[in-house]
Amino acid sequence: MSSDHPIDRWIEFCLPEDTTQEDAESVRRSRLVVLLLTLGFCAAYVYSVYYIVLGTTCSNIGPQQALVTVPVIFFLFRRYRSVWLVGNLLGLTCTVGVGFPIVFTGGVHSSALSWLFFGPLVAVILAGRQSGIIWFVVSAIFVLVLMAVSDQPWYPESEIPQNLANVQAAVVSLGLISVVTATAWSFGAAQEAATFKLHAANEIAEQARREAESAHADSLLVLDNVIEGLAIVNLAGDFVGPPSAIFQRWFSCPVAGVKLWTWFEGTDQRLAESFEMNWEQLSSDWMPLELAIDQLPKSFDFEGASYELTYRPVVIDDQLRHILVICTDVTAEREFKLASELQREQLTIFTRFVRDPGSVRGFMDEADRLVSDLTTGIGTLAEQKRWVHTLKGNSAIFGLNSFSRWLHRLEDELEEIDGAYDAARWEALETQWIAVRARLSTIVSMEDIDHVTVDKKDFEQTLQAVESGVGGPLLAALMRRWTWDPVDRRLELLAERASQLAERLGKTGVEVNVEAENVRRPPGPDWNAFWGSVVHVVRNAIDHGIESPDDRLKSGKESAGKVTLRAWEEDEQFVFEVSDDGAGIDWLKVAERCQSLGLTCDSTDELQDAVFADGVTTKDMATEVSGRGVGMAAVREACQALGGDIEIESSLGKGTKFRFNFPTYHMQPDAMLFYI
Numbered sequence: 001m002s003s004d005h006p007i008d009r010w011i012e013f014c015l016p017e018d019t020t021q022e023d024a025e026s027v028r029r030s031r032l033v034v035l036l037l038t039l040g041f042c043a044a045y046v047y048s049v050y051y052i053v054l055g056t057t058c059s060n061i062g063p064q065q066a067l068v069t070v071p072v073i074f075f076l077f078r079r080y081r082s083v084w085l086v087g088n089l090l091g092l093t094c095t096v097g098v099g100f101p102i103v104f105t106g107g108v109h110s111s112a113l114s115w116l117f118f119g120p121l122v123a124v125i126l127a128g129r130q131s132g133i134i135w136f137v138v139s140a141i142f143v144l145v146l147m148a149v150s151d152q153p154w155y156p157e158s159e160i161p162q163n164l165a166n167v168q169a170a171v172v173s174l175g176l177i178s179v180v181t182a183t184a185w186s187f188g189a190a191q192e193a194a195t196f197k198l199h200a201a202n203e204i205a206e207q208a209r210r211e212a213e214s215a216h217a218d219s220l221l222v223l224d225n226v227i228e229g230l231a232i233v234n235l236a237g238d239f240v241g242p243p244s245a246i247f248q249r250w251f252s253c254p255v256a257g258v259k260l261w262t263w264f265e266g267t268d269q270r271l272a273e274s275f276e277m278n279w280e281q282l283s284s285d286w287m288p289l290e291l292a293i294d295q296l297p298k299s300f301d302f303e304g305a306s307y308e309l310t311y312r313p314v315v316i317d318d319q320l321r322h323i324l325v326i327c328t329d330v331t332a333e334r335e336f337k338l339a340s341e342l343q344r345e346q347l348t349i350f351t352r353f354v355r356d357p358g359s360v361r362g363f364m365d366e367a368d369r370l371v372s373d374l375t376t377g378i379g380t381l382a383e384q385k386r387w388v389h390t391l392k393g394n395s396a397i398f399g400l401n402s403f404s405r406w407l408h409r410l411e412d413e414l415e416e417i418d419g420a421y422d423a424a425r426w427e428a429l430e431t432q433w434i435a436v437r438a439r440l441s442t443i444v445s446m447e448d449i450d451h452v453t454v455d456k457k458d459f460e461q462t463l464q465a466v467e468s469g470v471g472g473p474l475l476a477a478l479m480r481r482w483t484w485d486p487v488d489r490r491l492e493l494l495a496e497r498a499s500q501l502a503e504r505l506g507k508t509g510v511e512v513n514v515e516a517e518n519v520r521r522p523p524g525p526d527w528n529a530f531w532g533s534v535v536h537v538v539r540n541a542i543d544h545g546i547e548s549p550d551d552r553l554k555s556g557k558e559s560a561g562k563v564t565l566r567a568w569e570e571d572e573q574f575v576f577e578v579s580d581d582g583a584g585i586d587w588l589k590v591a592e593r594c595q596s597l598g599l600t601c602d603s604t605d606e607l608q609d610a611v612f613a614d615g616v617t618t619k620d621m622a623t624e625v626s627g628r629g630v631g632m633a634a635v636r637e638a639c640q641a642l643g644g645d646i647e648i649e650s651s652l653g654k655g656t657k658f659r660f661n662f663p664t665y666h667m668q669p670d671a672m673l674f675y676i
Contacts, residue, residue, distance in 0.1 A: 010038070014074070029083045029126065036122055037077075040090060041070040044097060050171060051101070056159040062100030069093045087127025091135040095119035099142065106158040107150030108143070111169040116143065229327040232314065233260050235283045237276075240322055247327060251302070260325075271300045282323065289313060289320065305331045341402055342439065348399030350443045356489040357453075358523060359531070360444050363398050364437065366528040367391060371433045375426045382614040385414050386634040388429075393539065393631065394532040395436075397497045403436050454482050484520035487576075490531050491516050491565040494538050498563060501542050509560030510546055516567035521574065530638040530660075536631030537578045537658050538565070545582030545656055555653060557581070572664045579657040585650040590616065608648045612636040 014034045044066030051060035073089045076082075098115035105112055116139040124132030149155055160168045229247030232240040237259040242248065254263045261275035274297045281292040299308045308330045314322035353360045370387045373379060379387070392407035410429065462478055495512040502510035521527050546561035553559050566577040587607055594601040594610045601607045610616050612632045639646055644662040 010034075014038075032125060033077055033083055033086050036090060036126065037070055037074050037086070040066060040094065040097075040122075044070065047101070054160065054164065056104065058104040058156075059101040059159050062097040065100075066093050066097040084127045084131070087123050087125070088131050088135075090126065091119040091123035091131065094122055095135065095138060095142070102146070104156060104159050105168065106160070107155060108146040109150060110158070111165075111172045113143070113146075115172070229329075231260075231325045231327070232322045233325055234322050235279075235320065237261060237279050239263075250305075250307075250327070250329070267302050268300050271297050282320070293323075299330075305329055306334045307331075338402065345399050345402065346439065346443060349440060352398060352493065353444055356486070356493070357444070358485045359490055359493060360398065360440075362485070362523065362528040362531065363394055364440060364444060365525060366532045367394065367433065367437075369525060369529070371430055375430045377423070377426070381414070382633070385411065386614065386631075386637070388414065389631050390533050390536070390634045393535040397493060397535050400436060403432065406432055455486075458482060481520050484522045485527070487519040487521055487567045488514060488516040491567060494535060495563075495565055497535070498538050498542050501539060502546065502561075505543065507542065507546050507548060507561060509549075510542065511560060511562045513562070513564045514566075515564065519567045519569060519574075526638070526641050530635075530642060533631070533634040533638040534576070534578070534660070536635055538563070540631070541578055541580040541582065541656070545580040545584070547583050551583075569664065574662040574664055576660040576662075577657060579655065581655040584652040584654055584656055585611070585648070586652065587650075593617065611648065612646070 015030055044063045048060055048063035048067060051063060069089070070093060073086055073093065076089070077086045095116070098112060098118065101112045102110045102116070120132050120136040120139055123135040229244055229250055231243035231247050234240050238257060239254050239260065242253055251263075251267065259276075260279065261272040264272040264275060278292070278295040278297075281287050281295060282289070284292070293311045293313070296311055297309055299306065301307070306329070308328045310326045310328070312324040312326065313320055314324055349360065370391045374384060374387055388407055388411055392404050392411065395401075395407065396404040407429075410425070413425065458481075462475075462482075465475065465478055491514045495514050498512045499510060502508070502512075541563050546563065547555070547557075549559040552561065561580065561582055563578070563580045566575075566579075568575055590607055590610055591601050593616050594607075594613075597613070597615055599606075599610055599613060599616075601610050612635065614633045616632075636646060639660055639662075642662050644660055647659040647661070648656070649659070650656040
């Protein structure tokens with residue numbers, strides 16, 4: 001508040017510089033201090049001059065002490081800003097200031113006696129009721145003492161001459177009226193200033209409220225038109241206010257007071273359980289906030305749409321108060337990624353089919369068999385897990401990553417069931433495979449299976465045999481091998497996927513060698529099953545066997561590991577071998593796992609057999625690559641179906657070798673092998 005009135009300018013001059021920044025009540029009391037100090041000083045000055053004119057000495061002590069004390073009080077107010085201190089000091093000054101004139105102008109009969117009210121009045125106004133009562137008691141005691149001593153012979157005579165008694169009474173009364181009027185005016189002026197400041201503050205607050213409402217409306221307009229759905233949730237899991245319009249349009253508006261996970265129960269039970277389990281970690285002291293947020297759900301599906309969840313902490317006064325939940329509809333993005341991935345898969349299958357149509361057809365035949373066995377409900381739960389695991393591995397080998405991931409999720413579900421047959425689960429598998437097969441059928445022609453493609457090298461080899469006089473059954477056996485699958489193509493596919501897996505696991509530079517020149521195997525479902533299952537051995541060599549580059553260097557090895565896939569024929573046997581120079585099998589860990597499963601593993605042969613038992617794995621956690629303990633069982637099952645056996649050689653820290661031996665008579669009972 002500013003004014004051209006001299007009194008207002010004087011008050012503003014006397015007030016401390018930052019007083020105008022305070023609240024209305026503080027401004028009012030500060031202005032009262034200045035006005036009452038000014039009034040007290042003026043009254044002291046007037047009465048000091050008056051008593052000098054009258055020639056009194058002792059009566060003038062009171063007004064003169066006030067002339068000194070009031071400036072001191074004003075200095076203390078500027079220094080300490082304590083209105084309570086000013087009120088009590090000013091009450092003391094007024095009581096002393098009027099006390100001396102009362103004592104020396106007639107005591108209890110003095111016309112100045114009524115001035116005693118001013119001390120308690122000032123104390124009440126500035127320091128509060130308690131201080132006012134104290135100074136009232138002091139004044140009352142003073143009056144009682146005067147009553148007791150005023151008529152004593154030793155009490156001093158009045159310094160006011162008798163002929164000036166009426167003048168004294170008039171001056172005192174006029175002064176009293178002036179001071180009372182000035183005090184009331186001061187109180188009213190201070191109140192008016194406070195009211196003005198309060199009104200101005202209210203106007204500012206109202207303007208700020210209107211601006212805030214406008215900004216809030218603008219913010220809501222922005223938030224309601226962004227592509228994300230937004231909701232603020234406190235640390236107890238309750239929604240703070242309504243979510244954004246997009247959020248409500250997607251999932252409806254949550255009921256007030258409902259927990260986040262309770263509200264999500266109708267959308268996804270697992271999602272709700274994950275929220276409830278991990279939300280309380282946000283307010284715990286033992287887990288970093290970033291890690292706690294990372295444990296929260298990141299995505300979910302609802303009514304055919306896909307959503308991603310991100311979270312932002314809301315910190316107020318350096319304290320975590322809320323979490324901003326940001327929900328983004330990524331349906332279109334995922335559909336685009338899926339379409340792109342399916343195109344890449346189609347290209348991969350096409351490339352493989354051009355290079356080796358037999359292996360692709362074999363994969364499809366084996367997948368048809370596995371899906372058929374699973375959907376008809378045959379086999380134990382362990383066998384079903386084994387078949388799903390094999391189908392997943394085969395799909396990954398041929399680049400069907402989307403189907404492989406779906407099968408991995410199916411494996412997770414199988415870990416939670418109690419063994420009861422679930423027709424709906426296998427119907428879903430059949431639906432998925434039919435869709436995959438329909439895509440593959442646009443590339444893979446099963447009708448061409450009756451055609452034989454002969455490599456130039458094989459043709460020249462056969463021609464050389466004919467020119468050498470070979471004929472009859474021997475020539476027929478040699479030509480029959482044209483229809484067999486070249487083993488090197490199978491192994492090249494395994495090697496290609498092994499290299500990709502090594503790169504994905506951070507084991508860069510792994511060397512995968514293939515040695516299988518001029519080796520073929522007859523086509524058939526049993527061999528398709530073996531080639532489909534042996535992928536587990538190769539994947540284990542990369543995941544379990546080959547160490548990380550850092551660990552290999554610490555062990556004195558080259559940073560890049562080596563895996564070798566070999567196949568050859570000798571002494572009426574077909575031999576296939578997978579070897580690596582990795583960490584080797586930890587037989588102690590295998591033995592511990594056997595004991596936990598109740599298996600006997602007292603001898604070397606029993607330990608090696610345990611490697612192929614269901615549930616045996618040396619990994620602590622299952623991943624998309626390995627760790628479920630079912631893959632090696634599928635390998636043994638497929639090997640035994642061909643009449644083969646398995647040998648294991650492993651040295652801790654040096655590597656592992658799996659050798660598969662198959663009798664040649666089992667592979668082709670109606671013809672003998674022929675070598676050039």
